[in-house]
Amino acid sequence: MNTLLRHKGWTWGFRSTLLLYFLLLVILPLLGVYYHSLSEGWRQFAESITDPIAWKAVWLTVRLALVAAVINMLIGTMIGWVLVRCRFPGRTLLNSLVDLPFALPTAVGGLMILLLLGPASWVGQAAGALGFDIVFHPPAIIIAMVFVTFPFVIRAVQPLLEEIDPSEEEAARTLGASGFRVFFQVVLPSMLPGILSGGMLAFSRALAEFGAVVLVAGNIPGRTLVASVYIYGEVESDHTAGAAAVSVLLLTLSFIILWVVNWVQTRGKNQ
Protein backbone atom coordinates (compact mmCIF):
# COMPACT_ATOMS: atom_id res chain seq x y z
CA MET A 1 0.00 0.00 0.00
CA ASN A 2 2.65 2.46 1.05
CA THR A 3 4.82 1.80 -1.96
CA LEU A 4 1.77 2.41 -4.09
CA LEU A 5 1.05 5.68 -2.34
CA ARG A 6 4.66 6.77 -2.62
CA HIS A 7 4.82 6.28 -6.34
CA LYS A 8 6.13 9.34 -8.20
CA GLY A 9 3.15 9.28 -10.52
CA TRP A 10 0.92 10.56 -7.76
CA THR A 11 2.87 13.76 -7.37
CA TRP A 12 2.91 14.37 -11.10
CA GLY A 13 -0.76 13.50 -11.38
CA PHE A 14 -1.74 15.92 -8.64
CA ARG A 15 0.41 18.70 -9.97
CA SER A 16 -0.80 18.49 -13.52
CA THR A 17 -4.45 18.08 -12.43
CA LEU A 18 -4.18 21.22 -10.40
CA LEU A 19 -2.52 23.32 -13.09
CA LEU A 20 -5.01 22.08 -15.64
CA TYR A 21 -7.93 22.84 -13.34
CA PHE A 22 -6.63 26.33 -12.74
CA LEU A 23 -6.10 26.91 -16.43
CA LEU A 24 -9.49 25.55 -17.49
CA LEU A 25 -11.57 27.07 -14.73
CA VAL A 26 -10.09 30.52 -14.33
CA ILE A 27 -7.76 31.54 -17.12
CA LEU A 28 -9.24 30.05 -20.27
CA PRO A 29 -12.82 31.36 -19.78
CA LEU A 30 -11.47 34.84 -19.19
CA LEU A 31 -9.30 34.83 -22.28
CA GLY A 32 -12.33 33.43 -24.11
CA VAL A 33 -14.39 36.53 -23.38
CA TYR A 34 -11.65 38.90 -24.53
CA TYR A 35 -11.10 36.77 -27.61
CA HIS A 36 -14.79 36.54 -28.45
CA SER A 37 -15.33 40.27 -28.11
CA LEU A 38 -12.63 40.82 -30.73
CA SER A 39 -13.46 37.80 -32.88
CA GLU A 40 -15.27 39.91 -35.43
CA GLY A 41 -12.59 42.54 -35.55
CA TRP A 42 -11.93 45.84 -33.85
CA ARG A 43 -14.60 47.61 -35.88
CA GLN A 44 -17.31 45.28 -34.61
CA PHE A 45 -15.98 45.64 -31.05
CA ALA A 46 -16.05 49.43 -31.33
CA GLU A 47 -19.55 49.29 -32.77
CA SER A 48 -20.74 47.07 -29.91
CA ILE A 49 -19.47 49.35 -27.19
CA THR A 50 -20.46 52.59 -28.92
CA ASP A 51 -23.99 51.33 -29.30
CA PRO A 52 -25.82 53.98 -27.24
CA ILE A 53 -27.80 51.38 -25.30
CA ALA A 54 -24.58 49.60 -24.31
CA TRP A 55 -22.48 52.55 -23.19
CA LYS A 56 -25.44 54.20 -21.51
CA ALA A 57 -25.98 51.01 -19.50
CA VAL A 58 -22.32 50.94 -18.45
CA TRP A 59 -22.30 54.66 -17.63
CA LEU A 60 -25.50 54.35 -15.59
CA THR A 61 -24.05 51.39 -13.69
CA VAL A 62 -20.86 53.30 -12.91
CA ARG A 63 -22.83 56.30 -11.60
CA LEU A 64 -25.23 54.23 -9.49
CA ALA A 65 -22.42 52.05 -8.12
CA LEU A 66 -20.51 55.19 -7.20
CA VAL A 67 -23.49 56.56 -5.27
CA ALA A 68 -23.95 53.20 -3.54
CA ALA A 69 -20.24 53.05 -2.63
CA VAL A 70 -20.31 56.58 -1.18
CA ILE A 71 -23.41 55.79 0.90
CA ASN A 72 -21.67 52.65 2.10
CA MET A 73 -18.50 54.53 2.98
CA LEU A 74 -20.53 56.93 5.15
CA ILE A 75 -22.74 54.41 6.96
CA GLY A 76 -19.96 51.82 7.02
CA THR A 77 -17.57 54.21 8.75
CA MET A 78 -20.22 55.12 11.28
CA ILE A 79 -21.26 51.53 11.99
CA GLY A 80 -17.68 50.27 12.13
CA TRP A 81 -16.81 52.98 14.62
CA VAL A 82 -19.90 52.38 16.76
CA LEU A 83 -19.40 48.60 16.82
CA VAL A 84 -15.77 48.89 17.92
CA ARG A 85 -15.89 51.89 20.22
CA CYS A 86 -19.29 51.86 21.90
CA ARG A 87 -20.58 49.34 24.39
CA PHE A 88 -24.31 48.92 24.26
CA PRO A 89 -26.87 46.12 24.50
CA GLY A 90 -27.16 44.12 21.29
CA ARG A 91 -23.68 44.95 20.03
CA THR A 92 -22.63 41.33 19.42
CA LEU A 93 -25.91 40.62 17.68
CA LEU A 94 -25.51 43.59 15.34
CA ASN A 95 -21.92 42.59 14.69
CA SER A 96 -23.05 39.15 13.53
CA LEU A 97 -25.86 40.66 11.48
CA VAL A 98 -23.36 42.66 9.41
CA ASP A 99 -22.54 39.59 7.32
CA LEU A 100 -26.17 38.85 6.53
CA PRO A 101 -26.08 40.39 3.01
CA PHE A 102 -23.12 38.14 2.14
CA ALA A 103 -24.91 35.07 3.45
CA LEU A 104 -28.27 35.67 1.79
CA PRO A 105 -28.67 34.66 -1.85
CA THR A 106 -28.69 37.86 -3.91
CA ALA A 107 -31.97 36.95 -5.57
CA VAL A 108 -33.54 36.76 -2.11
CA GLY A 109 -32.12 40.20 -1.35
CA GLY A 110 -33.69 41.58 -4.52
CA LEU A 111 -37.02 39.97 -3.67
CA MET A 112 -36.94 41.52 -0.19
CA ILE A 113 -36.47 44.99 -1.65
CA LEU A 114 -39.21 44.36 -4.17
CA LEU A 115 -41.61 43.30 -1.41
CA LEU A 116 -40.75 46.22 0.80
CA LEU A 117 -40.77 48.99 -1.80
CA GLY A 118 -42.76 47.51 -4.66
CA PRO A 119 -46.02 48.88 -6.03
CA ALA A 120 -48.07 46.68 -3.69
CA SER A 121 -46.36 47.84 -0.48
CA TRP A 122 -47.38 50.94 1.43
CA VAL A 123 -43.97 52.54 0.89
CA GLY A 124 -44.39 52.10 -2.85
CA GLN A 125 -47.94 53.42 -2.73
CA ALA A 126 -46.95 56.44 -0.67
CA ALA A 127 -44.10 57.20 -3.05
CA GLY A 128 -46.44 56.70 -6.00
CA ALA A 129 -48.92 59.15 -4.52
CA LEU A 130 -46.12 61.69 -4.15
CA GLY A 131 -45.07 61.13 -7.73
CA PHE A 132 -41.87 59.16 -6.99
CA ASP A 133 -40.89 55.90 -8.59
CA ILE A 134 -38.77 53.60 -6.48
CA VAL A 135 -38.88 50.08 -7.83
CA PHE A 136 -37.72 49.60 -11.43
CA HIS A 137 -36.00 52.99 -11.11
CA PRO A 138 -32.61 54.20 -9.85
CA PRO A 139 -33.53 54.51 -6.13
CA ALA A 140 -34.29 50.80 -5.83
CA ILE A 141 -31.17 49.88 -7.81
CA ILE A 142 -29.06 51.95 -5.44
CA ILE A 143 -30.78 50.38 -2.41
CA ALA A 144 -30.12 46.91 -3.82
CA MET A 145 -26.44 47.78 -4.39
CA VAL A 146 -26.07 49.23 -0.88
CA PHE A 147 -27.70 46.14 0.61
CA VAL A 148 -25.44 43.71 -1.22
CA THR A 149 -22.19 45.60 -0.50
CA PHE A 150 -23.10 46.57 3.07
CA PRO A 151 -20.40 44.51 4.90
CA PHE A 152 -17.36 45.63 2.88
CA VAL A 153 -16.54 48.99 4.48
CA ILE A 154 -17.50 47.87 8.00
CA ARG A 155 -15.27 44.80 7.83
CA ALA A 156 -12.39 46.81 6.38
CA VAL A 157 -12.61 49.53 9.03
CA GLN A 158 -13.05 47.39 12.16
CA PRO A 159 -9.56 45.82 12.37
CA LEU A 160 -7.93 49.21 11.77
CA LEU A 161 -9.93 50.78 14.60
CA GLU A 162 -9.05 47.95 16.94
CA GLU A 163 -5.38 48.53 16.23
CA ILE A 164 -5.34 52.25 17.01
CA ASP A 165 -3.49 53.04 20.19
CA PRO A 166 -6.00 54.75 22.53
CA SER A 167 -3.19 56.84 24.02
CA GLU A 168 -3.04 58.92 20.82
CA GLU A 169 -6.65 59.95 21.27
CA GLU A 170 -6.13 60.57 24.96
CA ALA A 171 -3.14 62.74 24.19
CA ALA A 172 -5.16 64.78 21.71
CA ARG A 173 -7.93 65.15 24.26
CA THR A 174 -5.65 66.24 27.11
CA LEU A 175 -4.14 68.79 24.77
CA GLY A 176 -7.63 70.27 24.59
CA ALA A 177 -8.93 69.04 21.25
CA SER A 178 -12.69 68.75 20.90
CA GLY A 179 -14.37 65.43 20.20
CA PHE A 180 -14.92 66.33 16.56
CA ARG A 181 -11.35 67.45 16.11
CA VAL A 182 -10.00 64.24 17.68
CA PHE A 183 -12.15 62.19 15.34
CA PHE A 184 -11.21 64.06 12.17
CA GLN A 185 -7.50 64.51 12.92
CA VAL A 186 -6.61 61.34 14.82
CA VAL A 187 -9.16 58.58 14.30
CA LEU A 188 -10.26 59.22 10.72
CA PRO A 189 -6.77 59.27 9.15
CA SER A 190 -6.04 55.81 10.51
CA MET A 191 -9.42 54.52 9.29
CA LEU A 192 -8.96 56.03 5.84
CA PRO A 193 -7.17 53.10 4.13
CA GLY A 194 -9.97 50.79 5.27
CA ILE A 195 -12.68 53.20 4.16
CA LEU A 196 -11.06 53.58 0.75
CA SER A 197 -10.31 49.93 0.08
CA GLY A 198 -13.69 48.85 1.46
CA GLY A 199 -15.39 51.51 -0.63
CA MET A 200 -13.61 50.40 -3.78
CA LEU A 201 -14.47 46.75 -3.18
CA ALA A 202 -18.07 47.80 -2.66
CA PHE A 203 -17.92 49.80 -5.89
CA SER A 204 -16.56 46.90 -7.91
CA ARG A 205 -19.09 44.50 -6.40
CA ALA A 206 -21.93 46.95 -7.11
CA LEU A 207 -20.76 47.22 -10.73
CA ALA A 208 -20.91 43.45 -11.06
CA GLU A 209 -24.09 42.84 -9.07
CA PHE A 210 -26.82 41.02 -10.93
CA GLY A 211 -29.12 38.95 -8.71
CA ALA A 212 -30.42 41.68 -6.43
CA VAL A 213 -30.48 44.27 -9.19
CA VAL A 214 -32.21 42.31 -11.93
CA LEU A 215 -35.40 42.02 -9.89
CA VAL A 216 -35.67 45.76 -9.23
CA ALA A 217 -34.08 47.30 -12.34
CA GLY A 218 -36.07 48.34 -15.37
CA ASN A 219 -35.10 48.22 -19.00
CA ILE A 220 -35.20 51.86 -20.13
CA PRO A 221 -31.80 52.47 -21.76
CA GLY A 222 -29.79 55.16 -20.03
CA ARG A 223 -32.25 55.47 -17.13
CA THR A 224 -32.89 52.11 -15.52
CA LEU A 225 -31.02 49.49 -17.56
CA VAL A 226 -27.80 48.49 -15.80
CA ALA A 227 -24.84 46.76 -17.44
CA SER A 228 -25.24 43.27 -15.99
CA VAL A 229 -28.93 43.20 -16.92
CA TYR A 230 -28.03 44.43 -20.40
CA ILE A 231 -25.46 41.63 -20.76
CA TYR A 232 -28.04 39.08 -19.68
CA GLY A 233 -30.52 40.45 -22.22
CA GLU A 234 -27.92 40.22 -24.99
CA VAL A 235 -27.10 36.62 -24.07
CA GLU A 236 -30.79 35.74 -24.04
CA SER A 237 -31.29 37.21 -27.51
CA ASP A 238 -28.17 35.42 -28.75
CA HIS A 239 -26.04 38.55 -29.34
CA THR A 240 -23.01 37.07 -27.63
CA ALA A 241 -20.58 39.41 -29.40
CA GLY A 242 -22.32 42.47 -27.96
CA ALA A 243 -22.52 40.84 -24.54
CA ALA A 244 -18.81 40.00 -24.67
CA ALA A 245 -17.87 43.56 -25.66
CA VAL A 246 -19.72 45.09 -22.69
CA SER A 247 -18.35 42.35 -20.44
CA VAL A 248 -14.83 43.28 -21.48
CA LEU A 249 -15.49 46.90 -20.55
CA LEU A 250 -16.85 45.94 -17.12
CA LEU A 251 -14.13 43.35 -16.49
CA THR A 252 -11.33 45.74 -17.34
CA LEU A 253 -12.84 48.32 -15.00
CA SER A 254 -13.10 45.77 -12.16
CA PHE A 255 -9.52 44.62 -12.68
CA ILE A 256 -8.23 48.17 -12.49
CA ILE A 257 -10.16 48.71 -9.25
CA LEU A 258 -8.88 45.47 -7.72
CA TRP A 259 -5.35 46.37 -8.70
CA VAL A 260 -5.69 49.80 -7.06
CA VAL A 261 -7.12 48.20 -3.89
CA ASN A 262 -4.17 45.84 -3.79
CA TRP A 263 -1.79 48.74 -4.25
CA VAL A 264 -3.46 50.77 -1.48
CA GLN A 265 -3.33 47.80 0.88
CA THR A 266 0.31 46.93 0.28
CA ARG A 267 1.23 50.61 0.62
CA GLY A 268 -0.68 50.75 3.90
CA LYS A 269 1.21 47.73 5.17
CA ASN A 270 4.60 49.11 4.23
CA GLN A 271 4.06 52.36 6.07
Add this chain to the structure above:
Amino acid sequence: MNKLWIVLTYAVFTVLLIIPLVRMTTAAFSGGLGELGAALSRPEALHAFMMTALVVVTVTILNTLLGMMTAVYLVRGNWMSRWLRRLMNSLVDLPYAVSPVIGGLMIVLLLGPGSAAGAFFDHIGFKIVYAFPGMVIATLFVTFPLMVREVMPVLQEIGTQQEEAASTLGAYSWTTFWKVTWPSIRWAVIYGLVLTIARALGEFGAVLVVSGNIINRTQTATTLIYQDVENFNVTSANGAALVLAAFSIGLMLLMEWAKKRRGVH
Protein backbone atom coordinates in the same frame (compact mmCIF):
# COMPACT_ATOMS: atom_id res chain seq x y z
CA MET B 1 -23.07 62.25 21.75
CA ASN B 2 -22.31 58.55 21.43
CA LYS B 3 -25.98 57.77 22.04
CA LEU B 4 -26.94 59.49 18.80
CA TRP B 5 -24.56 57.30 16.80
CA ILE B 6 -25.78 54.13 18.48
CA VAL B 7 -29.38 55.04 17.67
CA LEU B 8 -28.39 55.80 14.06
CA THR B 9 -26.60 52.44 13.79
CA TYR B 10 -29.69 50.66 15.06
CA ALA B 11 -31.76 52.63 12.57
CA VAL B 12 -29.59 51.58 9.61
CA PHE B 13 -29.67 47.93 10.65
CA THR B 14 -33.43 48.01 11.16
CA VAL B 15 -34.23 49.69 7.87
CA LEU B 16 -31.70 47.90 5.69
CA LEU B 17 -31.66 44.38 7.15
CA ILE B 18 -34.28 43.63 9.76
CA ILE B 19 -37.43 45.14 8.21
CA PRO B 20 -36.83 43.51 4.78
CA LEU B 21 -36.24 40.14 6.42
CA VAL B 22 -39.34 40.40 8.60
CA ARG B 23 -41.40 41.65 5.67
CA MET B 24 -40.38 38.69 3.54
CA THR B 25 -41.16 36.21 6.31
CA THR B 26 -44.61 37.67 6.96
CA ALA B 27 -45.31 37.82 3.23
CA ALA B 28 -44.43 34.14 2.89
CA PHE B 29 -46.88 33.26 5.65
CA SER B 30 -49.53 35.76 4.57
CA GLY B 31 -51.63 33.17 2.77
CA GLY B 32 -51.42 30.77 5.69
CA LEU B 33 -49.36 27.64 6.05
CA GLY B 34 -51.43 25.83 3.43
CA GLU B 35 -50.52 28.24 0.67
CA LEU B 36 -46.86 28.19 1.65
CA GLY B 37 -46.92 24.41 1.55
CA ALA B 38 -48.67 24.44 -1.81
CA ALA B 39 -46.08 26.86 -3.24
CA LEU B 40 -43.23 24.68 -2.00
CA SER B 41 -44.67 21.34 -3.06
CA ARG B 42 -45.26 22.33 -6.67
CA PRO B 43 -43.41 19.78 -8.82
CA GLU B 44 -41.18 22.48 -10.34
CA ALA B 45 -40.30 23.79 -6.88
CA LEU B 46 -39.39 20.31 -5.63
CA HIS B 47 -37.29 19.72 -8.72
CA ALA B 48 -35.60 23.11 -8.34
CA PHE B 49 -34.63 22.37 -4.75
CA MET B 50 -33.34 18.97 -5.77
CA MET B 51 -31.20 20.58 -8.49
CA THR B 52 -29.84 23.10 -5.99
CA ALA B 53 -29.01 20.31 -3.56
CA LEU B 54 -27.22 18.30 -6.26
CA VAL B 55 -25.20 21.31 -7.41
CA VAL B 56 -24.31 22.26 -3.84
CA VAL B 57 -23.13 18.75 -2.95
CA THR B 58 -21.08 18.28 -6.13
CA VAL B 59 -19.53 21.73 -5.97
CA THR B 60 -18.74 21.47 -2.28
CA ILE B 61 -16.89 18.19 -2.71
CA LEU B 62 -14.92 19.31 -5.76
CA ASN B 63 -14.15 22.77 -4.44
CA THR B 64 -13.04 21.48 -1.06
CA LEU B 65 -10.59 18.97 -2.50
CA LEU B 66 -9.26 21.13 -5.31
CA GLY B 67 -9.29 24.31 -3.24
CA MET B 68 -7.25 22.65 -0.49
CA MET B 69 -4.81 21.34 -3.07
CA THR B 70 -4.49 24.76 -4.67
CA ALA B 71 -3.81 26.35 -1.29
CA VAL B 72 -1.17 23.75 -0.40
CA TYR B 73 0.59 24.13 -3.75
CA LEU B 74 0.45 27.91 -3.72
CA VAL B 75 2.05 28.04 -0.28
CA ARG B 76 4.32 25.00 -0.35
CA GLY B 77 4.82 24.27 -4.04
CA ASN B 78 8.50 24.91 -4.41
CA TRP B 79 8.43 23.09 -7.73
CA MET B 80 6.77 26.12 -9.28
CA SER B 81 8.85 29.15 -9.94
CA ARG B 82 8.27 32.13 -7.70
CA TRP B 83 6.72 34.34 -10.31
CA LEU B 84 4.33 31.60 -11.41
CA ARG B 85 3.16 31.20 -7.84
CA ARG B 86 2.76 34.94 -7.43
CA LEU B 87 0.84 35.16 -10.69
CA MET B 88 -1.46 32.29 -9.72
CA ASN B 89 -1.94 33.81 -6.30
CA SER B 90 -3.24 37.04 -7.79
CA LEU B 91 -5.40 35.15 -10.28
CA VAL B 92 -7.18 33.25 -7.50
CA ASP B 93 -9.24 36.34 -6.68
CA LEU B 94 -10.35 36.80 -10.27
CA PRO B 95 -13.82 35.30 -9.78
CA TYR B 96 -14.50 37.95 -7.13
CA ALA B 97 -13.99 40.67 -9.72
CA VAL B 98 -16.09 39.03 -12.39
CA SER B 99 -19.82 39.67 -12.48
CA PRO B 100 -21.70 36.36 -12.15
CA VAL B 101 -23.46 37.02 -15.46
CA ILE B 102 -20.09 37.43 -17.14
CA GLY B 103 -18.91 34.24 -15.44
CA GLY B 104 -21.84 32.44 -16.99
CA LEU B 105 -21.24 34.07 -20.36
CA MET B 106 -17.61 32.90 -20.29
CA ILE B 107 -18.71 29.30 -19.91
CA VAL B 108 -21.35 29.60 -22.62
CA LEU B 109 -18.76 31.11 -24.99
CA LEU B 110 -16.19 28.44 -24.20
CA LEU B 111 -18.36 25.34 -24.03
CA GLY B 112 -21.64 26.42 -25.59
CA PRO B 113 -23.06 25.09 -28.86
CA GLY B 114 -21.23 27.75 -30.89
CA SER B 115 -17.72 26.78 -29.74
CA ALA B 116 -15.42 24.01 -30.91
CA ALA B 117 -15.33 22.31 -27.50
CA GLY B 118 -19.10 22.49 -27.23
CA ALA B 119 -19.58 21.02 -30.68
CA PHE B 120 -17.21 18.17 -29.80
CA PHE B 121 -18.98 17.31 -26.54
CA ASP B 122 -22.35 17.61 -28.26
CA HIS B 123 -21.14 15.19 -30.89
CA ILE B 124 -20.23 12.55 -28.33
CA GLY B 125 -23.59 13.12 -26.68
CA PHE B 126 -22.44 14.93 -23.55
CA LYS B 127 -24.30 18.16 -22.92
CA ILE B 128 -22.49 20.76 -20.84
CA VAL B 129 -24.20 24.08 -21.31
CA TYR B 130 -27.93 24.16 -20.48
CA ALA B 131 -27.34 21.00 -18.46
CA PHE B 132 -26.02 19.91 -15.06
CA PRO B 133 -22.25 19.90 -15.84
CA GLY B 134 -22.34 23.54 -16.96
CA MET B 135 -24.13 24.56 -13.79
CA VAL B 136 -21.50 22.80 -11.69
CA ILE B 137 -18.68 24.49 -13.61
CA ALA B 138 -20.33 27.92 -13.23
CA THR B 139 -20.75 27.45 -9.48
CA LEU B 140 -17.20 26.09 -9.15
CA PHE B 141 -15.89 29.21 -10.87
CA VAL B 142 -17.80 31.48 -8.51
CA THR B 143 -16.83 29.61 -5.33
CA PHE B 144 -13.20 28.96 -6.31
CA PRO B 145 -11.49 31.63 -4.14
CA LEU B 146 -13.41 30.87 -0.95
CA MET B 147 -11.61 27.71 0.13
CA VAL B 148 -8.19 28.81 -1.11
CA ARG B 149 -8.37 32.11 0.73
CA GLU B 150 -9.40 30.46 4.02
CA VAL B 151 -6.69 27.80 4.00
CA MET B 152 -3.73 29.78 2.62
CA PRO B 153 -3.13 32.15 5.58
CA VAL B 154 -3.23 29.24 8.05
CA LEU B 155 -0.67 27.30 6.03
CA GLN B 156 1.56 30.36 5.87
CA GLU B 157 1.24 30.88 9.59
CA ILE B 158 2.07 27.37 10.75
CA GLY B 159 5.27 27.33 8.70
CA THR B 160 7.10 24.22 7.57
CA GLN B 161 9.06 23.25 10.70
CA GLN B 162 6.69 20.60 12.02
CA GLU B 163 6.21 19.09 8.58
CA GLU B 164 9.95 18.97 8.02
CA ALA B 165 10.44 17.39 11.43
CA ALA B 166 7.88 14.74 10.58
CA SER B 167 9.47 13.88 7.29
CA THR B 168 13.03 13.77 8.69
CA LEU B 169 11.66 11.32 11.26
CA GLY B 170 10.70 9.18 8.31
CA ALA B 171 6.99 9.91 7.82
CA TYR B 172 5.66 9.58 4.29
CA SER B 173 4.16 12.68 2.75
CA TRP B 174 0.63 11.28 3.20
CA THR B 175 1.25 10.59 6.86
CA THR B 176 2.75 14.04 7.31
CA PHE B 177 -0.29 15.60 5.73
CA TRP B 178 -2.84 13.71 7.81
CA LYS B 179 -0.99 13.78 11.11
CA VAL B 180 0.66 17.21 11.00
CA THR B 181 -0.84 19.54 8.42
CA TRP B 182 -4.49 18.50 8.51
CA PRO B 183 -5.09 19.10 12.25
CA SER B 184 -3.93 22.69 11.93
CA ILE B 185 -5.85 23.57 8.78
CA ARG B 186 -8.99 21.67 9.81
CA TRP B 187 -10.92 24.71 11.03
CA ALA B 188 -9.99 26.79 8.03
CA VAL B 189 -11.28 24.00 5.80
CA ILE B 190 -14.55 23.93 7.75
CA TYR B 191 -14.97 27.70 7.31
CA GLY B 192 -14.23 27.38 3.61
CA LEU B 193 -16.74 24.55 3.41
CA VAL B 194 -19.51 26.59 5.02
CA LEU B 195 -18.77 29.60 2.81
CA THR B 196 -18.77 27.38 -0.28
CA ILE B 197 -22.11 25.82 0.62
CA ALA B 198 -23.66 29.24 1.30
CA ARG B 199 -22.36 30.69 -1.94
CA ALA B 200 -23.33 27.66 -4.04
CA LEU B 201 -26.79 27.68 -2.51
CA GLY B 202 -27.36 31.30 -3.42
CA GLU B 203 -25.57 31.45 -6.77
CA PHE B 204 -27.87 33.03 -9.30
CA GLY B 205 -26.38 35.03 -12.16
CA ALA B 206 -23.86 32.52 -13.48
CA VAL B 207 -26.26 29.60 -13.11
CA LEU B 208 -29.09 31.51 -14.77
CA VAL B 209 -27.01 32.14 -17.90
CA VAL B 210 -25.51 28.66 -18.09
CA SER B 211 -28.60 26.64 -17.18
CA GLY B 212 -31.00 28.40 -19.52
CA ASN B 213 -33.51 28.16 -16.62
CA ILE B 214 -35.52 25.27 -18.06
CA ILE B 215 -38.40 24.28 -15.78
CA ASN B 216 -38.13 20.77 -14.36
CA ARG B 217 -34.78 20.31 -16.06
CA THR B 218 -32.14 22.84 -15.06
CA GLN B 219 -34.05 25.23 -12.84
CA THR B 220 -32.54 25.81 -9.40
CA ALA B 221 -34.13 27.39 -6.35
CA THR B 222 -32.75 30.86 -7.06
CA THR B 223 -33.69 30.85 -10.73
CA LEU B 224 -37.16 29.58 -9.74
CA ILE B 225 -37.55 32.67 -7.54
CA TYR B 226 -36.55 34.83 -10.47
CA GLN B 227 -39.03 33.18 -12.78
CA ASP B 228 -41.84 33.40 -10.24
CA VAL B 229 -41.20 37.11 -9.79
CA GLU B 230 -41.09 37.67 -13.54
CA ASN B 231 -44.44 35.87 -13.81
CA PHE B 232 -45.88 38.14 -11.08
CA ASN B 233 -46.24 35.09 -8.87
CA VAL B 234 -44.65 36.78 -5.86
CA THR B 235 -46.38 34.60 -3.26
CA SER B 236 -44.75 31.44 -4.59
CA ALA B 237 -41.40 33.22 -4.87
CA ASN B 238 -41.67 34.10 -1.17
CA GLY B 239 -41.93 30.48 -0.16
CA ALA B 240 -38.76 29.43 -1.97
CA ALA B 241 -36.96 32.58 -0.83
CA LEU B 242 -37.89 31.90 2.78
CA VAL B 243 -36.45 28.38 2.61
CA LEU B 244 -33.21 29.65 1.03
CA ALA B 245 -32.94 32.51 3.54
CA ALA B 246 -33.48 30.10 6.45
CA PHE B 247 -30.71 27.85 5.14
CA SER B 248 -28.22 30.66 4.63
CA ILE B 249 -28.95 32.25 8.00
CA GLY B 250 -28.50 28.83 9.57
CA LEU B 251 -25.12 28.51 7.86
CA MET B 252 -24.16 31.98 9.06
CA LEU B 253 -25.04 31.05 12.64
CA LEU B 254 -23.05 27.83 12.30
CA MET B 255 -20.05 29.87 11.20
CA GLU B 256 -20.44 32.26 14.14
CA TRP B 257 -20.68 29.31 16.51
CA ALA B 258 -17.59 27.66 15.02
CA LYS B 259 -15.63 30.88 15.33
CA LYS B 260 -16.72 31.39 18.91
CA ARG B 261 -15.77 27.84 19.79
CA ARG B 262 -12.33 28.43 18.46
CA GLY B 263 -12.08 31.70 20.30
CA VAL B 264 -11.43 33.83 17.23
CA HIS B 265 -13.15 37.24 16.94
